[in-house]
Structures are given as C-alpha cells and as structure tokens.
Amino acid sequence: MPRSGTTPVLRGLRLVKTYGDGDSRRVVLHECTLELYPGQLVLLMGPSGSGKSTLLAVLSGLLEPDAGQVLVDEEGRLRDLWQMNAAERESYRRRHTGFIFQGYNLLPALTARQQLEIVLHWCGDRREARRRVDELLERLGLVKLQGKKPAQLSGGEKQRVAIARALVKNPAFVFADEPTSALDWENGQKVMELLRAAAHERQAAVLVVSHDHRLLPYVDVHYHLEDGYLEERGLPA
Numbered sequence: 001m002p003r004s005g006t007t008p009v010l011r012g013l014r015l016v017k018t019y020g021d022g023d024s025r026r027v028v029l030h031e032c033t034l035e036l037y038p039g040q041l042v043l044l045m046g047p048s049g050s051g052k053s054t055l056l057a058v059l060s061g062l063l064e065p066d067a068g069q070v071l072v073d074e075e076g077r078l079r080d081l082w083q084m085n086a087a088e089r090e091s092y093r094r095r096h097t098g099f100i101f102q103g104y105n106l107l108p109a110l111t112a113r114q115q116l117e118i119v120l121h122w123c124g125d126r127r128e129a130r131r132r133v134d135e136l137l138e139r140l141g142l143v144k145l146q147g148k149k150p151a152q153l154s155g156g157e158k159q160r161v162a163i164a165r166a167l168v169k170n171p172a173f174v175f176a177d178e179p180t181s182a183l184d185w186e187n188g189q190k191v192m193e194l195l196r197a198a199a200h201e202r203q204a205a206v207l208v209v210s211h212d213h214r215l216l217p218y219v220d221v222h223y224h225l226e227d228g229y230l231e232e233r234g235l236p237a
Ligand SMILES: Nc1ncnc2c1ncn2[C@@H]1O[C@H](COP(=O)(O)OP(=O)(O)OP(=O)(O)O)[C@@H](O)[C@H]1O
Pocket: 019, 020, 028, 046, 047, 048, 049, 050, 051, 052, 053, 054, 055
C-alpha cells in the first residue's frame, strides 16, 4: 500500500474501549491498531454503531481508551497522547489537530468569518491570518456568507464553515466525522477535494469517517470497522 511519508505521525496500538457495565457492558473497540502518515487521506467506514466515532475520539485525544496507546509525533519523537496530562494533551490538540464534528460545534454568537479568525487569534502575523481566512472562505464558497451567524445558515453551510475552521490553522492532523453528510454531492466533492489537498499539498494526516462509498475514489487508504474489529480494505482500481 502506498505510504506518502516514511514514518507515521500517529500510531493507534491495540486500542480497547468498553461502554457500560454488568449486563449492559459492551466492547466497542477490540484491540484496534492503525497508523496515520503525513500526506495521506484515510477513510474509515463501517455500519452504524460499529464504533467509528469512538475510534476517532480516542485517536484525537477526546476519549480515553481502556487499554492501548495513541502515539503521536511531537518534533520527531512519538509520545503517548494518553500519558500526557490533561493540559498537555489539550495544548497538543489545539496546536496540531483540526476536528470536524458531526454536529458542527459552531459558536452561536460568531459570524462565519469570526469562527475561522478565532482559531488564528494566536497567530502573530495578522496579514497571514487574514490571507488564510480569505483563502478558505473563497475555496469553500463562503465569501457571501462570511457575515452570517450559525442560526442564519443552512446545515450544509454550517458544515462548510466547520470544515474551513478545521483547516485554517494548517493542522498536522484532521479528523472528520461524516464531513459530507449534510451536503449535496457537488459540495461533498468540493469538501473531499479540500481534504485531499490538506493531505497531498500540506502533508496533513487526514482521517475521515463516513458511510458514503462515493468517497472511496478520493482516498489513499480505506479501513473498515465492524463489531469493534478494524481491518484495512482495498481501494477501487
Ligand atoms: N457514551 C456512551 N455510552 C454508552 N454507549 C455508547 C456511548 N457512546 C457510544 N455508545 C455506543 O457505542 C457504539 C458505537 O458508537 P459510535 O458512535 O462510536 O458508532 P459509529 O460507528 O460512529 O455510529 P454512527 O455511524 O451511527 O455514527 C454504539 O452502539 C453506541 O450506542
């Protein structure tokens, strides 16, 4: 299988996650192992309830696994995300990770433009920050909507703002949970092209969770999760 980079930037090793106890105890991840490489767009598919969002949350530092490791690259060294203290992990996530949530998670009081600007408030170079915000608004067809707040936007428009917000800081990792689900296919394709550009042009490691088989031609690697078991699958020729 093609590997764009030689060393993984993330290694999820034998990850286990269980919900509930007693009779309602359910193992959702059974020793799942996967590696993410810079420059790769990876698709994670599987039936509803198979544990995809859980795996994404564990890999991105949002949900602690019961067992296993998530090793992430920090200046050439692999560190266990779940051995960091909460402040270190949060700082790592803020610096290196863009997350596109199923429910958008936009701030109700901010306009589309402000949702992006707030991510870059630490960026010393104001002109560069403005340039990146302008570029993403343009690429996602949001220029005319930049002054609108979430309540004034459709589901698909909110989705595009959430995607622009995840990409604006050029993160090393992008985790996207059903990023095309609220979009028509034309806009879904635009989103996949952007995610692919984040991987291929900016060397991000991009992991997309989706049910949509139409995304397969866009990706470099395809994983399938079923009943908590993860396996790599082939891609269409
Ligand atoms: N906090 C929780 N407590 C208990 N069970 C949970 C919790 N979160 C998820 N689950 C259960 O774990 C299983 C996996 O959920 P998860 O959301 O990871 O699946 P998914 O593959 O992303 O599903 P979908 O494709 O429908 O979004 C489901 O059966 C779900 O009901």
